[in-house]
Amino acid sequence: MPSEIITKDDLEAFRRSLINDIQDLLSNNKPDSKEWLRCADVRKFLKVSTGTVQNLRISGKLKSKKIGGMHFYRLADIENMLNDKLQKI
Known part of the structure; x- marks a missing residue:
């Protein structure tokens, strides 16, 4: 049975491809392009x-604004948090 050798360059190309695919999925999954989201929308x-x-x-990973007892989250902050996580992978 023939075996294949995977190089660091192969893994790096796979990582870039995976990150691009995840970002594409996230951009297609945006909830109605609202700027501010409630907890249920974030969930x-x-x-x-x-x-x-x-x-x-x-923990401070996701900022919110509290208005009348309800927390609201900026969509841009959520995307930044996800992008930061992806960059650390």
């Missing part, structure tokens, strides 16, 4: 629980 967008959104907010 649907990130596919996480309410507690996870709260933990992201408390």
